[in-house]
Amino acid sequence: MTQIKMRERSSKQIKHTIYPRDKSVEVDCDMETDGGGWTVIQRRTEYEVTNDKFEKEFEDYERGFRTRAGRALWIGLENLHALTSFPNNQQALRIELKTKGAKETTVLLYHKFLVGSKEEHYKLTIDEYEGPERHNALSYHNGEKFTTKKSMIEAPDRDECSGGTLSGGWWFKRCNKANLNGRNFKHPSSIRGLGITWHINGKDDSYNYIYESVEMKIRNNDFGFCTGAFKYKQN
Numbered sequence: 001m002t003q004i005k006m007r008e009r010s011s012k013q014i015k016h017t018i019y020p021r022d023k024s025v026e027v028d029c030d031m032e033t034d035g036g037g038w039t040v041i042q043r044r045t046e047y048e049v050t051n052d053k054f055e056k057e058f059e060d061y062e063r064g065f066r067t068r069a070g071r072a073l074w075i076g077l078e079n080l081h082a083l084t085s086f087p088n089n090q091q092a093l094r095i096e097l098k099t100k101g102a103k104e105t106t107v108l109l110y111h112k113f114l115v116g117s118k119e120e121h122y123k124l125t126i127d128e129y130e131g132p133e134r135h136n137a138l139s140y141h142n143g144e145k146f147t148t149k150k151s152m153i154e155a156p157d158r159d160e161c162s163g164g165t166l167s168g169g170w171w172f173k174r175c176n177k178a179n180l181n182g183r184n185f186k187h188p189s190s191i192r193g194l195g196i197t198w199h200i201n202g203k204d205d206s207y208n209y210i211y212e213s214v215e216m217k218i219r220n221n222d223f224g225f226c227t228g229a230f231k232y233k234q235n
Contacts, residue, residue, distance in 0.1 A: 018077055025076075033094070051183040070179065077146060092219060096217075100212050109129070126141070151167040159192070176193055182197050
């Protein structure tokens with residue numbers, strides 16, 4: 001797999017076609033944040049038309065998807081495994097969270113991010129956290145398999161600890177502290193963990209925060225590259 005430092009920096013987000021599994025994938029590359037070179041792997045926005053667009057089948061999460069409105073996306077588990085599993089090519093994960101009405105975006109970094117193969121059920125490996133001390137919610141999910149949960153069925157999937165209904169695809173654990181693929185509510189839900197979730201230690205009301213935007217992006221931990229073997233396809 002070759003890696004090419006992108007020269008074009010005329011805008012923050014640039015679309016390119018990469019070939020992580022010898023199949024073309026259109027990705028958004030962030031060429032400004034912290035030196036650039038980030039491949040966006042997930043995005044949620046306040047402009048999603050309905051709150052349930054990330055409640056999909058497991059196969060959808062494997063392939064990846066984009067919403068028609070709101071620029072929301074999930075790059076796909078197959079692509080995530082391909083992009084994070086090369087030897088001597090450790091990937092860093094950057095997560096940006098902006099709650100409704102907030103003036104600033106919370107930035108979290110995991111300097112080691114790996115998604116396992118299909119045979120490993122796309123297991124999450126996460127380590128080397130950098131960010132606000134109480135915001136390290138994802139480390140709790142380290143080692144978990146990726147699964148999908150349904151909220152809009154007769155017997156919805158539930159969190160074993162809170163009893164709250166779950167939604168979307170994520171590395172769910174028995175008692176969930178994070179799920180950035182939950183339902184995208186415009187107003188607080190009374191059901192803990194049903195919406196986009198990122199628990200702040202010591203603040204249980206954080207389970208019901210409303211998010212204006214969420215973005216997950218990766219790059220080489222030691223270089224600012226937009227990941228993948230690709231050819232230029234400026235859009």
